[in-house]
Amino acid sequence: MKLRTRLTLWYGGAFFAAGAVLIAVVYLIVRDRIAQNLPDFGASTDEILAVRSQLGVDEQELLSFIQMAVDRQEAANDATLRAVLIWSVAALVVVGLLAVVLGFLMASRVLRPIDAITDTAKRVADRSLHERINLKGPGDELKRLADTFDGMLGRLDRAFEGQRRFVANASHELKTPLAINRTLLEVAAAEPGADHRIRDLAANLLAVNERHERLIDGLLTLAGSEQAPADPAPVDLADVVAHVAAQFAAEADAAGVTVETEAAEAVVVGDAALLERLVSNLIANGIRHNHSGGTLRVATGTADRRARLTVANTGPVVAAYEIDALFQPFRRGEGRDRIESVRGVGLGLSIVDSVTRVHEADLAAVSEPEGGLLVTVVFPEPA
Known part of the structure; x- marks a missing residue:
């Protein structure tokens, strides 16, 4: 009542x-x-x-x-x-x-x-920390409650803004020495007098350097995905899936994974770049955590005026109690850090979770009995 x-x-x-x-x-x-x-x-x-x-x-x-x-x-x-x-x-x-x-x-x-x-x-x-109540009226109990809430929002807004600024500044500052390292390693490997040991060492260091760059890019994306879209616009997930699936076609062929898409119209109001990153991370996760000869099924559609994205892949069996941990930063299945994986930096599903929350979508993941994961994202009705 x-x-x-x-x-x-x-x-x-x-x-x-x-x-x-x-x-x-x-x-x-x-x-x-x-x-x-x-x-x-x-x-x-x-x-x-x-x-x-x-x-x-x-x-x-x-x-x-x-x-x-x-x-x-x-x-x-x-x-x-x-x-x-x-x-x-x-x-x-x-x-x-x-x-x-x-x-x-x-x-x-x-x-x-x-x-x-x-x-x-x-x-x-919904991450709109700039909102304030600004309650007008006499200084009674409700007015004091509203003012206290406004003060708390102000402190939270400053704290989150400082955190985002720190991540952005730190990532930017880290990119510069990594770019210099990459240039120096490429120049050293290209020297005429460099033997195979130097070239092998340079190749290994370049791989580590590239991985650190991906990690920084992931941190920047994760920090950016925590903010509500500044200028939301209608986005058809069918177009996004078709575009992203074409980008991962070569990687799927190399991994021996068959990608099946069923892209029906599914319009979402949100940030196109973040939605593309969400689809990209789910498809990349379905390919990289699969096995040769496996499949990846991506489908979009609309039910009850709500857009729906479904990504299902074959692969190793995932325990039900490990699913929540998969969406935490730097975590992977089998109780290990995803940071140890050469296939990613461990931020893909964390970014997926952040993007769905910013768009007020419902995210659900269940393990398939034969192995693999079924991820479903249901977006709210367009206003």
């Missing part, structure tokens, strides 16, 4: 309880006052005889007349009490229903700042 409904029920219940107590008190007061105002017909015999002699009526007739007057007065009093009770209850019901409606409106009014805080928190969860 929503808080607005609970507040309305509490307000309505309190109103009905207070109204019931008020009706009971009024009823008792009216009954007491009526009982006190009844005429006292318990006169003495001498008084009755004096009245009888003055009126010239029989004593029995006088007593009967007095009793009839008392009965009629009591009946009138009872009718008055019943009317007071009935009309009071009816008024309580009518006014109580109006009070419930008023309570709902009041609860909506009171909870409106909380709705604003919730909406901002949802946008912040």
